[in-house]
Amino acid sequence: MFDRVEAFYRPESVPEVLRLLQRSKGQARMVAGGTDLVVEGDRSVRFLIDLTRAGLTYIRSRDTTCVIGATTTLADLEESTAIHALAGGLLSRAAAACGSVQNRNLATLGGNLAHGSPAADMATPLLALDASVVVADGEGRHKMPLAEYFGRAWQNGASHALLIEVRVPMPPQNGRCGWSFQKFGRTEVDLSLVNAAAGLQLDARGRVKWARLALGAVAAAPFRALPVESLMAGREFDHSLLAEAGEEVMREVQPIADLRASEEFRRELSRVVAGRALEECAARAGCSL
Amino acid sequence: MKTMSLCVTVNGESKQWTIAPGDLLLDVLRREGYFGVKRGCEKGECGACTVLVHGKPVNSCLIFAAQVEGGEILTIEGLAQGDTLDPLQEAFLDHGAVQCGFCTPGMILAAKALLDRQPHPTEEQVREALAGNYCRCTGYRKPVEAVLAAAARRKVPTEVAR
Ligand SMILES: Cc1cc2nc3c(=O)[nH]c(=O)nc-3n(C[C@H](O)[C@H](O)[C@H](O)COP(=O)(O)OP(=O)(O)OC[C@H]3O[C@@H](n4cnc5c(N)ncnc54)[C@H](O)[C@@H]3O)c2cc1C
Ligand code: FES
Ligand code: FES
Numbered sequence: 001m002f003d004r005v006e007a008f009y010r011p012e013s014v015p016e017v018l019r020l021l022q023r024s025k026g027q028a029r030m031v032a033g034g035t036d037l038v039v040e041g042d043r044s045v046r047f048l049i050d051l052t053r054a055g056l057t058y059i060r061s062r063d064t065t066c067v068i069g070a071t072t073t074l075a076d077l078e079e080s081t082a083i084h085a086l087a088g089g090l091l092s093r094a095a096a097a098c099g100s101v102q103n104r105n106l107a108t109l110g111g112n113l114a115h116g117s118p119a120a121d122m123a124t125p126l127l128a129l130d131a132s133v134v135v136a137d138g139e140g141r142h143k144m145p146l147a148e149y150f151g152r153a154w155q156n157g158a159s160h161a162l163l164i165e166v167r168v169p170m171p172p173q174n175g176r177c178g179w180s181f182q183k184f185g186r187t188e189v190d191l192s193l194v195n196a197a198a199g200l201q202l203d204a205r206g207r208v209k210w211a212r213l214a215l216g217a218v219a220a221a222p223f224r225a226l227p228v229e230s231l232m233a234g235r236e237f238d239h240s241l242l243a244e245a246g247e248e249v250m251r252e253v254q255p256i257a258d259l260r261a262s263e264e265f266r267r268e269l270s271r272v273v274a275g276r277a278l279e280e281c282a283a284r285a286g287c288s289l
Numbered sequence: 290m291k292t293m294s295l296c297v298t299v300n301g302e303s304k305q306w307t308i309a310p311g312d313l314l315l316d317v318l319r320r321e322g323y324f325g326v327k328r329g330c331e332k333g334e335c336g337a338c339t340v341l342v343h344g345k346p347v348n349s350c351l352i353f354a355a356q357v358e359g360g361e362i363l364t365i366e367g368l369a370q371g372d373t374l375d376p377l378q379e380a381f382l383d384h385g386a387v388q389c390g391f392c393t394p395g396m397i398l399a400a401k402a403l404l405d406r407q408p409h410p411t412e413e414q415v416r417e418a419l420a421g422n423y424c425r426c427t428g429y430r431k432p433v434e435a436v437l438a439a440a441a442r443r444k445v446p447t448e449v450a451r
Binding site for chain 2: 001002003004005006007008010031033034035038039045048050052075099100101102103105106
C-alpha cells in the first residue's frame with residue numbers, strides 16, 4: 001500500500017495535468033498503467049495523478065505519420081489494425097512480447113518509455129522506426145527525436161515532463177523491406193536480457209539499400225547501432241556480412257551483470273539476437289539465407 | 290488518514306466504498322470480503338490477484354483502486370449463477386485442474402476473458418492467455434485441458450442451433 005498518498009487526481013485534460021504537476025512542486029507522481037510505478041516500490045509519494053482519463057489514448061494514422069497517444073495500452077497496440085499495417089506489424093509484435101495479458105491490459109506505451117528502463121521493449125522498435133515524442137511542461141510542448149528523449153533530455157528532467165504522444169513516420173512502402181523485433185529473456189514473460197529491432201531494404205540484386213538496428217537492455221539506454229547500419233549499407237546480404245555485423249554489435253554494447261546474466265553472456269547474446277533480427281528482416285524482404 | 294469515496298460495480302452490484310487515495314484494488318477488494326482475489330507476489334508476476342475490469346483481465350495488485358472509479362469489476366465470486374457453476378468452473382473440477390486452488394480464481398477469470406473474445410481458441414491461444422497465471426501444483430496441463438473442454442462444451446449449443 002502507498003500510505004503516504006494524500007490525494008489521487010484524475011484530470012480529464014492535458015492542461016489540467018500540467019496544472020496539477022506545477023501545483024504539486026515535484027511531490028506528485030504520474031501514473032498510467034502502474035505496472036512499473038507500483039512494482040518499483042517508492043512508497044514516499046504524496047500525490048498521484050492518473051493520466052488514463054486525460055484524453056491521451058488514441059492511435060491516429062495519417063499519410064506520413066502514425067501518432068500514438070501516451071496512455072494507449074500495449075494491448076491496444078497488439079490489436080490495432082493501423083499498428084498491424086505499420087512496418088509489417090513491428091510494434092504489435094513488440095507489444096505482444098511485454099509480459100502477460102494482465103500486464104499488457106494495464107501497461108501503456110508512455111509508461112514504457114517514461115520509466116527509463118534500458119530494457120523497455122517498445123523502445124527499440126520505435127528507435128528503429130525513427131520515432132519522435134512530444135512532451136509538455138509548464139513552458140509548452142516540445143517535439144524531439146526519441147533518441148534525444150532517452151539521452152540528454154531524460155537526464156535533464158524530461159522524465160518529469162508529461163509525455164503526450166509518440167509520432168512514427170511511415171516507413172517506405174516500396175521495394176523489398178522487412179522489419180523484425182527479437183527479444184531474449186529467461187522466460188516468455190520475463191524482462192529482456194537483450195532486445196533488438198531491425199529494418200532492412202534490399203535492392204533487386206539482394207544488396208542492402210539501408211539497414212536500421214536498435215538494441216536494448218545492453219547499455220544505459222536503448223540505442224541505435226549506427227556503425228552497424230553504415231557497415232551494412234550497399235553490401236550483399238550474406239553470412240559473412242551478418243558475421244561482421246555481429247562483431248560490430250559486440251563492440252558497441254556495454255552490458256551490465258546482474259542476477260539474470262553475466263556481462264559476457266549478454267554481450268554474446270547481443271550478437272545472436274541482433275543477427276536473428278537482421279536475418280528475419282531479410283527473410284521478410286524475400287531473401288532467406 | 291485522508292480518504293475518498295469509490296463507486297464501482299462489482300459482480301453486477303453497485304458499491305460505494307471509502308478508500309485511502311493510495312489503496313491498491315487488491316487491498317480494497319479483500320477488505321470488502323472478496324477473498325477469491327488472492328494475494329500472491331504483489332508484483333504483477335503470478336496472476337493470483339486477477340480480476341476482470343470491463344471484461345479485461347488485470348492484476349489487481351498493480352492498479353490503484355481510485356483508477357477504476359465508475360468501472361465494472363468481475364471477481365470469481367460473481368461467476369456462478371446461484372448454485373449453477375460456470376462451464377469453466379465445471380470443467381476445472383472435472384479435469385482435476387484444481388489442486389490447492391490458490392491459482393484457480395485467477396486462471397478461470399483469465400480463461401473467461403479469452404473465451405468471451407475467442408470462443409474457440411487453439412491450445413496455443415489458451416496457453417498464451419494463461420501465461421500470466423502461475424500454478425505450483427498442476428503442471429498447467431490440466432488447466433489448459435479444462436479451458437479447451439469448456440470451450441468445446443460451449444460450442445455444442447451453437448452447432449445444434451445451426
Ligand atoms: C510482471 C511484469 C512484466 C513486465 N514485462 C515487461 C516486458 O516484457 N517488457 C517491457 O518493456 N516491460 C515490461 N514490464 C514493465 C512495464 O509493464 C512496462 O514498462 C509498461 O509499459 C509501463 O507502463 P505503465 O503505464 O504501467 O507505467 P506506470 O507504472 O504507470 O509509469 C511508469 C513511470 O512512467 C511515468 N509515466 C507514465 N506515463 C507517463 C507519461 N505519459 N508522461 C510522463 N511520465 C509518465 C510514471 O510517473 C512512472 O514513473 C513488466 C512489468 C511487470 C510488472
Ligand atoms: S499478487 Fe498480483 S500478480 Fe501476483
Ligand atoms: S492448484 Fe495450487 S497453485 Fe494452482
